[in-house]
Amino acid sequence: MLIESPIRQPLILGNKTYAQITDEIVRPIEGRANKLWYLVFTVAALCALWGLGLIAYTFGTGIGVWGLNKTVGWAWDITNFVWWVGIGHAGTLISAILLLFRQKWRMAINRSAEAMTVFAVICAAMFPGIHVGRVWVVYWFFPVPNTFGSLWVNFNSPLLWDLFAISTYFSVSLGFWYVGLIPDFATVRDRQVLPFMKKIYSVVSFGWSGTTKSWQRFEEVSLVLAGLSTPLVLSVHTIVSFDFATSVIPGWHTTIFPPYFVAGAIFSGFAMVATLLLIMRQVLNLQEYITVNHLESMNKIIVVTGSIVGVAYITELVIAWYSGVQYEHYAFLNRATGPYAWAYWIMMSCNVISPQLFWFRKIRRSLLATFLLSIVVNIGMWFERFVIIVTSLHRDYLPSSWTMFYPTWVDIGIFIGTLGIFFTLFLLFSRTFPVIAIAETKSILKISGDNWKEKTESKYAQVGEHGGHH
Amino acid sequence: MSKATLLAKFTDPDTCLHACEHLVQSGVKVREVYSPFPIHGIDGVLSIPKTRISTAAFFYGVTGTTLGFLMMWYMNVQDWPMDIGGKPSFSLLTNLPAFVPVGFEITILIAAHGMIGSFFLATRLFPGMPARNPEPRSTNDLFVVEIVGTDNPGTVLNDLKSDLMNHGAIECSDDVLRYEDQ
Numbered sequence: 001m002l003i004e005s006p007i008r009q010p011l012i013l014g015n016k017t018y019a020q021i022t023d024e025i026v027r028p029i030e031g032r033a034n035k036l037w038y039l040v041f042t043v044a045a046l047c048a049l050w051g052l053g054l055i056a057y058t059f060g061t062g063i064g065v066w067g068l069n070k071t072v073g074w075a076w077d078i079t080n081f082v083w084w085v086g087i088g089h090a091g092t093l094i095s096a097i098l099l100l101f102r103q104k105w106r107m108a109i110n111r112s113a114e115a116m117t118v119f120a121v122i123c124a125a126m127f128p129g130i131h132v133g134r135v136w137v138v139y140w141f142f143p144v145p146n147t148f149g150s151l152w153v154n155f156n157s158p159l160l161w162d163l164f165a166i167s168t169y170f171s172v173s174l175g176f177w178y179v180g181l182i183p184d185f186a187t188v189r190d191r192q193v194l195p196f197m198k199k200i201y202s203v204v205s206f207g208w209s210g211t212t213k214s215w216q217r218f219e220e221v222s223l224v225l226a227g228l229s230t231p232l233v234l235s236v237h238t239i240v241s242f243d244f245a246t247s248v249i250p251g252w253h254t255t256i257f258p259p260y261f262v263a264g265a266i267f268s269g270f271a272m273v274a275t276l277l278l279i280m281r282q283v284l285n286l287q288e289y290i291t292v293n294h295l296e297s298m299n300k301i302i303v304v305t306g307s308i309v310g311v312a313y314i315t316e317l318v319i320a321w322y323s324g325v326q327y328e329h330y331a332f333l334n335r336a337t338g339p340y341a342w343a344y345w346i347m348m349s350c351n352v353i354s355p356q357l358f359w360f361r362k363i364r365r366s367l368l369a370t371f372l373l374s375i376v377v378n379i380g381m382w383f384e385r386f387v388i389i390v391t392s393l394h395r396d397y398l399p400s401s402w403t404m405f406y407p408t409w410v411d412i413g414i415f416i417g418t419l420g421i422f423f424t425l426f427l428l429f430s431r432t433f434p435v436i437a438i439a440e441t442k443s444i445l446k447i448s449g450d451n452w453k454e455k456t457e458s459k460y461a462q463v464g465e466h467g468g469h470h
Numbered sequence: 471m472s473k474a475t476l477l478a479k480f481t482d483p484d485t486c487l488h489a490c491e492h493l494v495q496s497g498v499k500v501r502e503v504y505s506p507f508p509i510h511g512i513d514g515v516l517s518i519p520k521t522r523i524s525t526a527a528f529f530y531g532v533t534g535t536t537l538g539f540l541m542m543w544y545m546n547v548q549d550w551p552m553d554i555g556g557k558p559s560f561s562l563l564t565n566l567p568a569f570v571p572v573g574f575e576i577t578i579l580i581a582a583h584g585m586i587g588s589f590f591l592a593t594r595l596f597p598g599m600p601a602r603n604p605e606p607r608s609t610n611d612l613f614v615v616e617i618v619g620t621d622n623p624g625t626v627l628n629d630l631k632s633d634l635m636n637h638g639a640i641e642c643s644d645d646v647l648r649y650e651d652q
Binding site for chain 2: 438443
């Protein structure tokens with residue numbers, strides 16, 4: 001049996017037994033939703049329908065209903081795309097990178113973070129899809145034979161790399177998530193009394209029986225999938241940044257983009273995980289599984305990645321100055337002092353200054369502060385993408401074509417729509433899926449449960465008193 | 471031939487592991503252990519060989535890399551080469567740097583899905599497959615050791631009961647209707 005250092009805080013509170021863990025995590029699935037859930041769900045679903053309606057309107061009328069113009073050829077849609085993909089990254093980071101680093105605190109949050117990844121990537125993938133205008137030929141994105149279109153796709157293009165990155169990321173994340181869900185669905189299945197529920201969870205649990213060989217394979221698959229997902233998640237935002245970095249636009253054409261984008265993605269993703277979990281643990285009564293220690297760990301990652309992002313902003317400025325290229329000079333001067341300076345300073349204050357508050361332990365462990373700052377960070381990260389994209393485009397090489405980008409009501413409506421889709425899916429998830437990895441949580445009970453930690457600690461204290469050291 | 475099966479139920483993974491060690495040492499063949507989460511070390515006790523699924527994943531990955539580069543070479547170099555922005559597609563070698571991202575993604579795609587597929591096939595996990603665990607609580611809080619009469623000719627299963635109870639089992643029951651026999 002593994003024994004953990006007593007310095008480490010317990011990860012499962014409330015003297016749990018295995019049966020209690022099952023009961024408390026499965027209960028929200030079996031019980032009825034309360035009024036609040038229905039209220040929030042209705043609002044989210046209405047937003048989603050509104051967004052889908054506006055997408056239909058865009059298809060029917062054309063991209064002209066958006067605020068784009070000849071100078072700013074993409075703005076709102078690509079900002080939302082990058083923002084949503086970035087949010088997705090935290091789920092993979094938690095489930096894959098923290099698994100490789102054997103961080104046990106991931107087990108309370110990986111399931112919902114992975115769900116968040118899947119839903120966020122769905123929202124993200126919609127934007128390039130609807131931006132093409134002629135959505136009925138959207139399959140031309142894929143390498144289809146000549147008879148379908150005119151030519152093969154261009155594998156030298158970063159936009160195509162992005163398609164492969166996002167598709168791979170989505171499908172692998174979905175697979176990884178589902179593999180982890182199978183034993184937990186079996187746990188739900190085996191305690192159902194209603195035939196309908198039993199049937200549903202029988203089908204989705206694929207006949208999982210928890211035999212020794214299947215657990216052995218399960219652990220190996222989880223580990224290797226984590227090993228595959230780690231470079232994958234880093235590659236995805238790297239490739240997203242290539243969409244910009246491989247161009248010759250001042251403000252985009254920088255080698256710092258890949259690591260800077262990846263750090264920003266993890267930063268915003270963790271903020272979104274914190275927002276969601278703070279609500280979820282309260283609504284579903286999971287405070288003993290998702291503890292303040294879990295939130296503190298996430299806040300530590302937020303302050304680290306936020307600082308990396310801050311360093312990247314300043315590096316960009318210094319390199320622009322050092323480059324001696326007047327176009328680069330102007331791009332960054334325009335960002336900080338031009339007509340979009342307000343967006344730039346929102347970005348700077350939300351992303352660089354506000355997370356520094358997490359250096360204080362009190363703030364790091366305060367639920368209210370975490371909740372507020374997590375939303376501030378997500379606003380800041382949305383503005384980061386907006387600033388990078390729009391300020392680099394709106395004043396191009398020809399001053400006669402300088403212009404401003406303003407979103408139309410359709411732009412804003414579609415963004416609200418994706419928020420609606422995201423929260424609709426997440427709310428459905430929280431009612432039908434085990435929101436915490438049950439099997440994984442049980443596997444650490446004897447190591448990180450408060451009752452077990454106390455037991456091993458008192459045992460070791462006794463050994464110490466009786467001179468047990470050799 | 472007796473198709474009798476003995477199910478010994480434990481509430482603790484370590485107790486279950488030690489009981490299995492004891493059974494194996496005393497020459498009893500354990501058919502299966504059903505547990506709500508992996509019991510580390512039990513595959514060694516039951517002499518279950520290491521899974522080869524990660525080796526399979528490696529070969530799926532190699533297949534993915536090969537197929538990916540082959541596809542890009544065929545489409546952009548062989549079948550319909552294009553000269554975009556003064557950067558013609560002359561050969562796989564000259565285009566290789568630009569092909570790396572997609573080659574990498576396809577490698578991951580095929581390795582991951584190949585491995586998940588192999589896992590489902592080998593473990594017989596499909597939508598609608600019936601559950602094979604004889605005790606429903608083995609996905610909740612019980613660790614169930616299954617000993618089958620046909621595996622242990624010459625052993626009376628009932629004789630093992632007291633021994634198992636001494637080794638921490640909370641309950642021993644006969645389960646005649648195994649899934650395969652139904």
